[in-house]
Amino acid sequence: MTNTTPAQQLIGNFSPKMVELTDGVVFGDIWERPELSKRDRSLVTVAVLIAGGHTEQLPGHIQRALDNGVSREEIVETITHLAFYAGWPRAMSAIAVAKDVLGEHA
Structure with missing residues (x-):
């Protein structure tokens, strides 16, 4: 069983770029910034x-x-x-x- 992200569960293969941006940029970068x-x-x-x-x-x-x-x-x-x-x-x-x-x- 593979771990899937919420974006992968929601979008699946319909829009791989949106999954990539959601997981990598929004939750992988922006949410991890230490300023907030x-x-x-x-x-x-x-x-x-x-x-x-x-x-x-x-x-x-x-x-x-x-x-x-x-x-x-x-x-x-x-x-x-x-x-x-x-x-x-x-x-x-x-x-x-x-x-x-x-x-x-x-």
């Missing part, structure tokens, strides 16, 4: 995804944030804070995603 902790990078990434309305990318990055030491409360507070800067609809969409990732179904 992975925890801080996770908070920034979650915030930008919410602000941009990119909820399809949120589940994986919320889980990554949890794995990088961001608490459930910090994720919820980040979304609440962004409601006033990124827009209420985007925050409400992000809350729905966060509830699912955190296992808090209605």
Whole structure:
């Protein structure tokens, strides 16, 4: 059994260059730079995804944030804070995603 990256699982052989760039540049270089902790990078990434309305990318990055030491409360507070800067609809969409990732179904 071979270890596959999330990008390989998501894209497979459909776009090998995107897998290469995702694994090598984004997660192999950018996420490994020492100037920001992975925890801080996770908070920034979650915030930008919410602000941009990119909820399809949120589940994986919320889980990554949890794995990088961001608490459930910090994720919820980040979304609440962004409601006033990124827009209420985007925050409400992000809350729905966060509830699912955190296992808090209605």
